[in-house]
Amino acid sequence: MSSSPSSYPGGAQPHAGTGAAPAAASPAQRDALYRKLTWHIIPFLFLAFIVAYIDRVNVSFAKLEMLSDLSLSETVYGAGAGVFFLGYFIFEVPSNLILHRVGARMWIARIMVTWSIISCLTMFTQGPMSFYALRFLLGVAEAGFFPGIVLYLATWFPSNKRSQIIALFMVAIPVSGAIGGPLSGWIMQHFGGMHGYAGWQWLFLIEGIASLLVGIAAFFVLQDRIETVKWLNADEKRLLAQDLAADDSTRAHHSVRQVFGSGRVWLLGLLYFCIAMGNYGLVFWLPTMIRAAGVANLGNIGLLSAVPSLVSAVAMILVARHADRHNERRMHVAVCCLLGAAGMVASVLLAQHLWWSMAALIVAAIGINSIAPVFWGIPTAMMGGAGAAAAIALINSTGNLAGFVSPYVIGFLKDSTGQLLPGMIVLACALVGGACIVMSLKPQRSHA
Structure with missing residues (x-):
């Protein structure tokens, strides 16, 4: 994660700073090492992703008041919610290449501070143009955050640990829904009208300040180099570098130019686009779907939106562990895509029956939220170095164009129709298409 071209954190080499090669480590020693790594690295990244995702999708709750206050249409809301991803797409690859050079500590902190400021400024939206502009700038500011974290994790954990590690990080998505839903509903209910500002304005301000504090902390918490980590002893550092070297030897190293010319990378981007169509359909329209099922109170909508998120958080970890244990990812991704598609359509068809609709939303959330941790085990096992930084960013940015389209x-x-069903059918078709694409991929390694 530094200017070194090495794929090890900070350019660490297998036996950096040591003498003779260490004796072979026992499984218990390796388990202890990776437990320690997990406890020192994942919790802060988890917190960072929670505040990032809340800031990205809190517009779905602001929408419940914002549209009437500013006389905005559903189409304007959809375009504004999605234009975030145009800025994200344009600056994603450059951002990840900069992170690869300067390190995660500095760059992740920069990303978080700038996006939190823009998120706060969204409270001053006046109409369609200012809404579009602020959402676009929010995407520019956040570009590189998620692929940067995926790259960061790939330089600390070998590929046979990666799906479950990414799952522990990405479980922040459903947890952010579980926290963000009730929190957003509570803020809008209790702060609305205070000092002349609407509830949706307070929503952007309060949740933006939370991101700002976490962003400042990132500069002091994240570590870029194995050698500077104080919570690993010399033997643990040697073992970690040895494992990373062995894993790195199985990955191809490509230039940035080769990545852009790789058909497989672009196909993975298309696959991630299909996955993200379902994901953003769920996160941006979940409150609206719950309201359509007959729930009017904002606080109750927030509480109910937490249920699919909490259930899917557990499912994400279980599915990722199962994928790592069996060294199989394609079938796991395909099955989850089909579950998500079925759940999205069923939730709207059953909208007249609240609890059946909620059950369908839970199935949709389990399927959709379980896909990405397993999916990201595929490209991170394919390549290393600057090529990995470019490929991860390219796949993520291409896929996240769905955040605009969806x-x-x-x-x-x-x-146009006054109904949610046609949109849900489009999302279901995208997810089914994703299942077909992933099953058409020929695995290059046993991990794919």
């Missing part, structure tokens, strides 16, 4: 299409179809 809410815009659903908003347009809802305005």
Whole structure:
């Protein structure tokens, strides 16, 4: 994660700073090492992703008041929610290449501080143009955060640990829903009208300040180099570098130019686009779907939106562990895509029956939220070095264009038809397409 081209954190080599090669480590020693790594690295990244995701999707709750206050249509909301991803797409690859050079500590902190400031400024939205501009700038500011973390984890954990480690990090998505939903509903209910500002304005301000504090902390908490980590002893550092060297030897190293010319990388980007269509359809429209099922109170919508998130958080970890244990990812991704598709459509078809609709939303959340941790085990096992930084960013940015397409299409179809069902059918088709794409991929390694 530094200017060194090495794929080890800070350019560490297998026996950096040591004498003779260490004796072979026992399984118990390796388990202890990776438990220690997990406890020292994942909790802060988990917290950072929670505040990032809340800031990204809190517009779905702000929408419940914002549209009427500013006289915005569903189509304008969908376009504004999605234009975030255009800025994200344009600056994703450059951001990840900079992170590869300067290190995660400095760059992740920069990303978080700038996006939190822009998130706070969203409270001053006046109409469609200012809404579009602020959402676009928020995407520019956040570009590189998620792929940067995936790259960071790939330089601390070998590929046979990676799906479950990424799952522990990405479980922040459903947890952010479980926290962000009730929190957003509570803020809008209790702060609305205070000092002349609407509830949705307080929502952007309060949740943006939380991100700012975490961003400042990132500069002091994250570590870029094995050698500077104080919570690993010399033997643990040698063992970690040895494992990373062995894992790195199985990965191809490509230039940035080769990555952009790789058909497999672009196909993975298309696959991630299909996955993200379902994901952003769920996160941006979940409150609206719950309201359509007959729930009017904002606080109750927030509480109910937490249920699919909490259940899927457990499912994410279990699915990722199962994928790592069996060294199989394609079938896991495909099955989860199909579950997500079925759940999204069923939730709307059953909208007249609240609890059946909620059960379908839980199935959708289990399927959709369980895909990404397993999916990211595929590209991170393929390549290392600057090529990995570019490939991860390219796949993520291409896939996240769905963040623009998904809410815009659903908003347009809802305005045109007055119903959510046509939009949910489009999302289901995207997820089924993703299942077909992943099963068409020929695994290059046993881990894919």
